Amino acid sequence: AFLGSLLNIKPLLMIKDGEAHPLERARTRERGLRRLVEIVRGSAPLKSLSIIYSTTPDEAESLKERLKDLVPDDQIVMSRFGPVVGTYIGPGALGVGLTSSS
Numbered sequence: 001a002f003l004g005s006l007l008n009i010k011p012l013l014m015i016k017d018g019e020a021h022p023l024e025r026a027r028t029r030e031r032g033l034r035r036l037v038e039i040v041r042g043s044a045p046l047k048s049l050s051i052i053y054s055t056t057p058d059e060a061e062s063l064k065e066r067l068k069d070l071v072p073d074d075q076i077v078m079s080r081f082g083p084v085v086g087t088y089i090g091p092g093a094l095g096v097g098l099t100s101s102s
Helices: 002-006 029-042 057-065 083-089
Strands: 010-016 017-027 046-053 076-080 094-100
Touching: 010 029, 017 029, 029 057, 029 094, 046 057, 057 076, 057 094
Parallel strands: 046 076
Antiparallel strands: 010 017, 046 094
């Protein structure tokens, strides 16, 4: 963890069937966000999106703006991580949940 902080590495995780799996790592937060957008766009067509954040509602809103053309606005849910999950993931975490049309 210390080395990851020192190198500014941001992990991208996928949670599938209740299990977290490492997807890839990004060297900066912005690269991680760009890659997250690419992954979500690559999953289209979508029925709905959920954007979840810990302490950065402005970044979550910005992420919503980058993804809003994928689904109708009423199919995007914004939410904050609960206190238990927030304790484990820490400040600044962002997540995207999606429901695929296919």
